[in-house]
Amino acid sequence: MTAARDLLKRGNKPARYSAATLAKHGLTGEIWPRVWREPEWKSTYDVVIIGGGVHGLATAYYLATNHGITNVAVVDKGYLGGGGSGRNTAIVRSNYLTPEGVAFYDRSLTLYNSMAADLNINVMFSERGHMTLAHTDGALRTMHWRAEVNKLQGIDSSVIGPEDVKKNAPSLDISSHPRYPILGALFHPPGGIIRHDAVVWGYARGADHHGVDMHQKTEVLDILVEGGEGPEGKGRGGKVKGVRTSRGDIHAPIVVNCTAGWGSLISNMAGVKLPLTTHPLEAAVTEPVKVFLPTVVVSGSLHVYVSQTDRGELVFGASVDPLNTYSMRGSLAFTEELAGHILELMPGIGKMRLLRQWAGLCDMTPDYSPIMGFTPVEGHFTDVGWGTYGFKAGPVSGETMAECIATQRTPKLIAPFNLERFSTGELVGEKGAAAVGH
């Protein structure tokens, strides 16, 4: 266990990244130390978090830093950040439609803003502005609605006309020729893109330095529950005893489900049925070219969003596939449709070539808002229903879930996102701002 020895040598203190260490490693050719440990297997923890993505790792990190709970395991059936955290299009914003959603995502944006300093890792946050195009009168009306809700909460968000759209993104076609002409846009200057892998690694590194154990390639096969009214003592009224994994049992009084696309499968293990359907969302990236697109551009009517990375590649994302499936294979039909829509927006990029496409799983809820907090099974917490907006909510979800677990009370910020709302009917309808607009 070289990694563990390294950690002991530096006294469990995080090795800081800085210009000086970069120069030193560059000049001496010294090998960088392993960033996190491969922990020894332990069969008892205070908290087990299922899912090693942004949400799971952020929850572990904030449990350790904000609440001093460090006897925590994060288990993942694959590798850290291999699910939605590494497959999203890395867009962050807070211009949502409901007051509950706006307050929640704005806190996330605040945490993203200071993340590079907090986690001492370069997350390459580019606050470049986010434009949601309106192609119909109905869409324009929703944009005005969103802008007013946003302004009331102090968020920089306003509706702009086609000329300003052209100023922000000169490659867009604002003429009246396209099938869906651009009538205006909701402009949100604090939105932008961020390097999603660095966010995962930052949280993983931070959590590791505080003593959290991250067990990769460890698949959860069952959640051990006693005393419930369902079969095998699961379900409502039960109490969590631990999890059964592919490497053995772990005893823990608290088990957190942070598995997004696979959320139903994990939740069913505890006897808690969720209002989720899992759909793939496909994305694609082009070859790199000189920077020409300075903002993030989203079109709800054309089901597409596009941004240009610092490397110069255009990253495209689409809406979720209409088919519920756990298969992440792409399709030619998707690529054709996406390319057609992009060309309608930006006719000038017809000769660019696609490098690759991929898909990630989205656990869609009926109201496009997440499901967070307590479940009818004692000790089983849920942080799922992240649909197409999970990445941008990562930091705040970790912070609020950690508070929920540590204090055993639901924080105000996530109270509207409880599981009971699907039987009481108090849904948080966010479809107008989350369905395609990323």
Add this chain to the structure above:
Amino acid sequence: MLLVPCPNCGPRNQSDLRLVGESISRPDPNTASREEWGAYLYLRENVADWQTETWYCRAGCRTYFKAERNTATNEFRNPPMPGDKVGSGTYITPSVGQPQGEQS
């Protein structure tokens, strides 16, 4: 593109049809409790396995039918034939406004 086995039109491109969703039975709205109705509206099994689901052949014969698909691999099995038994339920033509149909 996925080829969906329509009982009347045969295998058709997915874009010709619409997936309504998992086939679920509708409780009696006069007697159902709030929880039962909420469960009918929202709760889904969402399995990564064989699923009996309802399709609408929107660009073809315009009927609703049930099919069995593996949601992990997107394979279909027991392709339905007109009036055939499909999976756990029977293929029926639902009345207007009740696309889900009843399992029988």
